[in-house]
Amino acid sequence: MSCVCVDAMGGDEKPEVVLEGIAEALAADPELTVLVAGNEDVVVPFCAKHERARALVTTEVIGMGEHPTEAVRSKKDSSIVRGLMAVRKGEADGFFSAGSTGAIFAAASLSVGRIRGVKRACIATSIPGSTGRPSVFLDMGANADVRPEMLVQFAQMGRAYSRVVVGVDDPKVALLSNGAEDTKGSAAVVEAHQALAALDADWFCGNCEGSDLLAGRFDVIVTDGFTGNVALKAMEGTAKFVLGAIKKAVGSSKRAAAGAMMLKPTLKGLAHELMGEEYGGAVLLGLKAPVLIGHGATSVEAVKNGTLSCKRALDSQLVDKIAAEVAQAK
Amino acid sequence: MSCVCVDAMGGDEKPEVVLEGIAEALAADPELTVLVAGNEDVVVPFCAKHERARALVTTEVIGMGEHPTEAVRSKKDSSIVRGLMAVRKGEADGFFSAGSTGAIFAAASLSVGRIRGVKRACIATSIPGSTGRPSVFLDMGANADVRPEMLVQFAQMGRAYSRVVVGVDDPKVALLSNGAEDTKGSAAVVEAHQALAALDADWFCGNCEGSDLLAGRFDVIVTDGFTGNVALKAMEGTAKFVLGAIKKAVGSSKRAAAGAMMLKPTLKGLAHELMGEEYGGAVLLGLKAPVLIGHGATSVEAVKNGTLSCKRALDSQLVDKIAAEVAQAK
Numbered sequence: 001m002s003c004v005c006v007d008a009m010g011g012d013e014k015p016e017v018v019l020e021g022i023a024e025a026l027a028a029d030p031e032l033t034v035l036v037a038g039n040e041d042v043v044v045p046f047c048a049k050h051e052r053a054r055a056l057v058t059t060e061v062i063g064m065g066e067h068p069t070e071a072v073r074s075k076k077d078s079s080i081v082r083g084l085m086a087v088r089k090g091e092a093d094g095f096f097s098a099g100s101t102g103a104i105f106a107a108a109s110l111s112v113g114r115i116r117g118v119k120r121a122c123i124a125t126s127i128p129g130s131t132g133r134p135s136v137f138l139d140m141g142a143n144a145d146v147r148p149e150m151l152v153q154f155a156q157m158g159r160a161y162s163r164v165v166v167g168v169d170d171p172k173v174a175l176l177s178n179g180a181e182d183t184k185g186s187a188a189v190v191e192a193h194q195a196l197a198a199l200d201a202d203w204f205c206g207n208c209e210g211s212d213l214l215a216g217r218f219d220v221i222v223t224d225g226f227t228g229n230v231a232l233k234a235m236e237g238t239a240k241f242v243l244g245a246i247k248k249a250v251g252s253s254k255r256a257a258a259g260a261m262m263l264k265p266t267l268k269g270l271a272h273e274l275m276g277e278e279y280g281g282a283v284l285l286g287l288k289a290p291v292l293i294g295h296g297a298t299s300v301e302a303v304k305n306g307t308l309s310c311k312r313a314l315d316s317q318l319v320d321k322i323a324a325e326v327a328q329a330k
Numbered sequence: 331m332s333c334v335c336v337d338a339m340g341g342d343e344k345p346e347v348v349l350e351g352i353a354e355a356l357a358a359d360p361e362l363t364v365l366v367a368g369n370e371d372v373v374v375p376f377c378a379k380h381e382r383a384r385a386l387v388t389t390e391v392i393g394m395g396e397h398p399t400e401a402v403r404s405k406k407d408s409s410i411v412r413g414l415m416a417v418r419k420g421e422a423d424g425f426f427s428a429g430s431t432g433a434i435f436a437a438a439s440l441s442v443g444r445i446r447g448v449k450r451a452c453i454a455t456s457i458p459g460s461t462g463r464p465s466v467f468l469d470m471g472a473n474a475d476v477r478p479e480m481l482v483q484f485a486q487m488g489r490a491y492s493r494v495v496v497g498v499d500d501p502k503v504a505l506l507s508n509g510a511e512d513t514k515g516s517a518a519v520v521e522a523h524q525a526l527a528a529l530d531a532d533w534f535c536g537n538c539e540g541s542d543l544l545a546g547r548f549d550v551i552v553t554d555g556f557t558g559n560v561a562l563k564a565m566e567g568t569a570k571f572v573l574g575a576i577k578k579a580v581g582s583s584k585r586a587a588a589g590a591m592m593l594k595p596t597l598k599g600l601a602h603e604l605m606g607e608e609y610g611g612a613v614l615l616g617l618k619a620p621v622l623i624g625h626g627a628t629s630v631e632a633v634k635n636g637t638l639s640c641k642r643a644l645d646s647q648l649v650d651k652i653a654a655e656v657a658q659a660k
Contacts, residue, residue: 067511130571141508144516178471178559181397186474186556210563214571223560226516229508230557231564233540238568241460241544249596259592266579266589 001033002314004307005092008038008046009061009079010099011298015042018098021303025311026052028304032311035092037083056091058082064296068102072110080104084111087289094310098294098303101282105142112287115323120150121286122225123293124158125232126166129216136162136171136220137213140282141229151175151192151222156325157285158220159203164316165283165309171219174208176227182206188224243267281306283313290318331363332644334637335422338368338376339391339409340429341628345372348428351633355641356382358634362641365422367413386421388412394626398432402440410434414441417619424640428624428633431612435472442617445653450480451616452555453623454488455562456496459546466492466501466550467543470612471559481505481522481552486655487615488550489533494646495613495639501549504538506557512536518554573597611636613643620648 006022008015015038022034023046036043037056047055060078062071072081080103086092088111095112097104105123114121124138136158143150155173162171175193177185182193184207196204205218210231213221223231246260246267260267281302284291290313294306313319336352338345345368352364353376366373367386377385390408392401402411410433416422418441425442427434435453444451454468466488473480485503492501505523507515512523514537526534535548540561543551553561576590576597590597611632614621620643624636643649 128571130574144508144514144519176560178474178556184474186554189474189556210560210565211567211570213564214567224516226508226519227557227560230506230540230553231560234543234561234564235540235568237541237544238565239572240541241458242569242572244460246593246596249593253596259589259594259596262589263576263579263593264589266576266583 001031002094002311003033003035003092004310004314005035005037005056005083005086005095006303006307007079007083007095007097007099008036008042009058010097010296011294012064012296013098013298015039017298017300018303019046020300021298022046022053022307023050024300024304025307026050029308029311032307034307035083035086037079037086056082056086062100062103064100066100066103068100068106071100071103072106081107081111084108084291087112087291093314094290094292096292096294096303096306096310098296098298098306100296101141101293104291104293105284108284108287108291112289112291114286115288115319115326117323117326118157118286119153120146121284122150122154122157123282124161124285125282127213127221127232127235130214131216133216133219134166135213135216135218136166137228137232138220138222138285139225139228140232141225142284143225145226146188146224148188148191148195151188151224152195153286153326155196155204155220155222157322158222160322160325161283161285161318162219164318164321165313166219168219170203172205173203173220173222174205174212174218176213176221176223176231177207177209180207180209192222283309285322288319290314331361332424332641333363333365333422334640334644335365335367335386335413335416335425336633336637337409337413337425337427337429338366338372339388340427341624342394342626343428343628345369347628347630348633349376350630351628352376352383352637353380354630354634355637356380359638359641362637364637365413365416367409367416386412386416392430392433394430396430396433398430398436401430401433402436411437411441414438414621417442417621423644424620424622426622426624426633426636426640428626428628428636430626431471431623434621434623435614438614438617438621442619442621444616445618445649445656447653447656448487448616449483450476451614452484452487453612454491454615455612457543457551457562457565460544461546463546463549464496465543465546465548466496467558467562468550468552468615469555469558470562471555473555475556476518476554478518478521478525481518481554482525483616483656485526485534485550485552487652488552490652490655491613491615491648492549494648494651495643496549498549500533502535503533503550503552504535504542504548506543506551506553506561507537507539510537510539522552613639615652618649620644
């Protein structure tokens with residue numbers, strides 16, 4: 001039995017959506033227990049009805065727009081801070097929330113702590129690929145400045161996550177750069193490339209470019225948190241731009257309007273995939289417990305999947321495998 | 331009279347396309363003279379037919395796929411190296427080519443040289459905006475590692491270009507970062523933000539994010555060459571991904587196929603705009619002469635526009651204005 005702490009207050013939706021997701025996760029996995037963190041009126045009635053759910057009553061909520069570190073510092077009794085503290089104390093084994101990524105990262109770094117040997121924790125997400133093969137993309141924003149050895153560890157941690165949680169046998173890893181050649185990149189990227197190449201491992205595929213991000217060519221794509229954040233938001237913005245331009249065309253021509261109407265299901269699916277509703281989920285790597293983050297615009301399905309993914313990370317001992325991967329390559 | 335040196339051999343198209351573009355530029359501007367660089371059989375017959383065209387006969391061509399600095403070093407008699415050398419010697423006042431951006435940047439840095447006080451030359455391009463307002467985006471790839479003062483100069487140079495060549499009265503400038511708050515960014519970006527804010531100028535709008543790139547909110551968006559390259563290619567890749575997914579849907583459903591057929595003109599326009607055919611043009615900023623680069627997949631129209639833009643940069647004294655902007659803010 002593993003216990004996942006789920007933040008009932010996280011995300012833009014009502015807590016009822018999160019609770020329904022938890023109920024579905026409990027129904028799907030009889031080995032799952034849940035610690036539900038949130039306001040008394042939300043969590044207590046829910047836990048009274050569900051055998052494998054315990055309540056963690058908190059009184060504060062960190063909003064999506066709040067300054068992460070300030071919110072974590074001032075709201076000690078928030079569902080995020082208390083939930084992650086429960087993980088630290090061993091009252092739960094992992095954490096899932098659809099709340100603010102920044103606040104969760106800040107609180108988890110403080111309370112859960114890093115795996116021995118890991119220089120920096122980072123945030124990974126999944127991006128779709130045109131071949132149907134998604135990629136684990138990291139760091140998506142935690143570390144704006146990185147040293148080469150951090151990029152090397154991101155590669156190792158992303159690989160462990162891809163193998164253990166995504167289920168890829170021998171994940172192929174590429175390093176994001178401004179050119180495919182070995183010598184291309186910032187000084188840190190060039191040095192990280194050399195260090196990764198020196199591992200002499202089949203899994204390192206060298207540099208890839210921005211145009212490879214959605215090409216579905218690699219299982220893991222590594223970059224610093226500054227570039228990762230800009231690239232993800234640029235992709236999101238471009239998808240919006242393209243879909244917006246199609247919408248605009250609808251107003252200007254009957255022909256285009258009819259075309260867009262017929263394409264609507266396709267376009268809607270794409271919007272989901274590219275505008276954060278699919279890839280919006282994230283996982284913190286390098287911490288002593290699995291911490292998963294759902295997209296703020298969450299759904300019953302997303303909470304269920306997030307909770308079960310956290311359970312899967314526990315069952316498959318993600319943390320131990322990351323520790324082994326990082327220790328081995330030192 | 332200003333003389334623009336045009337590389338007849340640059341780009342993926344046949345030289346005939348470039349020559350036709352030059353002929354149209356000559357017809358459009360009676361004050362324009364052109365120095366046409368390229369193989370004898372290409373440039374001599376053309377110049378014999380056009381009064382304001384002189385031939386610069388060269389024997390080598392730098393291909394689009396060649397390593398930039400190596401090609402510039404080894405092909406001394408290429409149209410790019412000789413053409414830029416002609417600018418250095420005063421035989422032409424500016425340069426336009428649809429050839430390899432990397433090779434042109436390398437050759438121009440060596441032969442044309444930087445404006446006094448400019449720390450690094452950079453490459454700017456124009457990206458479309460959903461409001462219809464395009465942005466000058468720089469650096470798109472020349473400088474993978476930058477110091478804060480270089481980002482400040484990129485802002486000044488981009489602003490001068492937007493004012494003088496694009497024709498914006500008082501261009502608004504934003505700094506690309508991984509968050510809108512002043513404190514967000516890599517160490518270099520945070521420091522550049524402080525330096526730009528210290529100028530106390532109305533035109534500095536603070537940080538913007540990757541999702542703002544195509545939002546048409548700013549006239550100039552500044553970043554380092556690593557992030558700029560990744561972001562541009564990520565946008566290109568996303569546009570391809572979206573259009574590819576629409577194409578795929580066409581195969582799977584008659585309804586979607588009919589829709590896509592009706593939307594075809596709209597989608598084609600978007601592909602042009604986002605996949606390098608529109609924003610693909612670039613300009614080198616910080617050098618002692620205007621150097622403009624057309625997209626490799628060029629056209630008669632693109633060569634005509636590129637040549638005339640170079641002439642406009644000369645007429646409006648872009649170089650002097652960049653020098654003044656940089657000197658003023660020191």
